Amino acid sequence: MCELLGMSANVPTDICFSFTGLAQRGGKTGPHKDGWGIAFYEGKGCRVFQDPQPSVDSPLAELVRTYPIRSHIVISHIRKANRGKVDLKNTHPFLRELWGSYWTFAHNGQLKGIKKEALGDYLPVGTTDSEYAFCWILSKLKKKFRTRPKDENLLSSEIRILLSQLGKKGVSNILLSDSKFLFAYCSTKLVYITRTAPFGEARLIDADMTVDFRKHTGQKDVVTVLATTPLTQNEIWTSFLPGEFQVWKEGKLILRYA
Amino acid sequence: MCELLGMSANVPTDICFSFTGLAQRGGKTGPHKDGWGIAFYEGKGCRVFQDPQPSVDSPLAELVRTYPIRSHIVISHIRKANRGKVDLKNTHPFLRELWGSYWTFAHNGQLKGIKKEALGDYLPVGTTDSEYAFCWILSKLKKKFRTRPKDENLLSSEIRILLSQLGKKGVSNILLSDSKFLFAYCSTKLVYITRTAPFGEARLIDADMTVDFRKHTGQKDVVTVLATTPLTQNEIWTSFLPGEFQVWKEGKLILRYA
Numbered sequence: 146m147c148e149l150l151g152m153s154a155n156v157p158t159d160i161c162f163s164f165t166g167l168a169q170r171g172g173k174t175g176p177h178k179d180g181w182g183i184a185f186y187e188g189k190g191c192r193v194f195q196d197p198q199p200s201v202d203s204p205l206a207e208l209v210r211t212y213p214i215r216s217h218i219v220i221s222h223i224r225k226a227n228r229g230k231v232d233l234k235n236t237h238p239f240l241r242e243l244w245g246s247y248w249t250f251a252h253n254g255q256l257k258g259i260k261k262e263a264l265g266d267y268l269p270v271g272t273t274d275s276e277y278a279f280c281w282i283l284s285k286l287k288k289k290f291r292t293r294p295k296d297e298n299l300l301s302s303e304i305r306i307l308l309s310q311l312g313k314k315g316v317s318n319i320l321l322s323d324s325k326f327l328f329a330y331c332s333t334k335l336v337y338i339t340r341t342a343p344f345g346e347a348r349l350i351d352a353d354m355t356v357d358f359r360k361h362t363g364q365k366d367v368v369t370v371l372a373t374t375p376l377t378q379n380e381i382w383t384s385f386l387p388g389e390f391q392v393w394k395e396g397k398l399i400l401r402y403a
Numbered sequence: 404m405c406e407l408l409g410m411s412a413n414v415p416t417d418i419c420f421s422f423t424g425l426a427q428r429g430g431k432t433g434p435h436k437d438g439w440g441i442a443f444y445e446g447k448g449c450r451v452f453q454d455p456q457p458s459v460d461s462p463l464a465e466l467v468r469t470y471p472i473r474s475h476i477v478i479s480h481i482r483k484a485n486r487g488k489v490d491l492k493n494t495h496p497f498l499r500e501l502w503g504s505y506w507t508f509a510h511n512g513q514l515k516g517i518k519k520e521a522l523g524d525y526l527p528v529g530t531t532d533s534e535y536a537f538c539w540i541l542s543k544l545k546k547k548f549r550t551r552p553k554d555e556n557l558l559s560s561e562i563r564i565l566l567s568q569l570g571k572k573g574v575s576n577i578l579l580s581d582s583k584f585l586f587a588y589c590s591t592k593l594v595y596i597t598r599t600a601p602f603g604e605a606r607l608i609d610a611d612m613t614v615d616f617r618k619h620t621g622q623k624d625v626v627t628v629l630a631t632t633p634l635t636q637n638e639i640w641t642s643f644l645p646g647e648f649q650v651w652k653e654g655k656l657i658l659r660y661a
Contacts, residue, residue, distance in 0.1 A: 187455075187491045187492075188490065188491065188492060189492045189528050189529070190453075190455075190490060190491025190492035190493075190494070190528070190529070191491070191492075191528075192451070192452070192453045192454075192491060193450070193451070194450070194452070195448075195450045196450075197445075197448075204466065204470045205466065205470070208462065208463065208466050212462045212463070232446065232448060233445045233446065233448025233449070233450060234445075234446060234447045234448035234449075235448075236448070240498070241499075241500060242499060242525065242526065242528060244526065245526035245527060245528055246528060247528055266524055267500065268500065268502065268503035269503060270447050270448070270449075270500060270503055270504060270505055271447070271448070
């Protein structure tokens, strides 16, 4: 299995603290040493860092832990390979362009029979179930809507249906973004926390590190972090229900379906 | 204008030396300080590092200069903005998937009237002429060939025609790759050098740095580097002719049309 990390914020925010916790699980406090990746959205731009090496001793992960890249949406993944060998082409998050936006996708789980589903305009480059599932989602969306639908609820509803169809094929925890929204689907394990004023201190579970958010945030900041399991030991994280779908925008939960 | 750097090699090779030279031109020995990017192919996998900051003082560029990522094809670009503001979404190289492979594209020049051309399955995310041109190329290729043509000469010939059509719209020096080949088109400025045994020493023009390739290479290595202008002062680089198109594979020139 793998682990996921996501962020949605109303101001450009760095993820150094949370990523430090996650990266430990890539070979130190956790077994997810078959590569890792992270996508940062900055406006409509998106940059993805990927490394087939364990995150705990990757110079690139060291950079991501220490160089604050401020972003409004982040999707990250550390991998314990089950389907598809350890290889850059199999490293999440995956990226494609749809309707003039970059979409990224990270997945935790296994999807039985997904490769029997027909694809359309999007094809996988690697051999994972996960990338195949991502191409299937985008192929379906593009076939249904030649251009982006104006009604965002319609888009969310369509995505919810597709993600819950994947959920029926096995374990499937998903983070997906189009640069505007962060979509999350939980089949077995996903938690979140929203940090707003008054901010306090947080202490990582996986590393001896504490941050005082009062020193790094403004009064109006709203920052939500999603993860497979809680990353901090002194805060209360909320668990998703099995089958729950959430849509986040600027740190706020704007749609929930459980 | 911008500067380009490309590499094609028959063994996974790092680009630290050449990139060190290029990165100096991003704010120190050259004025190209409106961002930079680099795409590394490792098998079918591809990772792109991008930064809207000047390469000369970017921590990410520092990593690329010092952390040897071994690759068989590299495309890099440092930007001096003319069309499209300084922004991550406007930073080359651009990446898209076509026929189950990652394609990347970097461009130096300006293309008059390109945005009047109709696009198909690929849309730009940013506002540059260059990304628009890339989407136009891929849209044309996908429209003509639903799946990758078996005859690679046919593919090269089609790409040559598209790149020379772009060449008629203004200054247009291009590096393009599909993970198998490195395609290069020169409208005004592009040079290359192929290094094979017996290897010697090379000295950068833009930084006080010398490398002895004998210490880093095997007897059968073939490594070709392409750049806007020569990066080393003691080697002979060959200039492209205006309108010249080249296809490189594993360090070797396999097709040339001038």
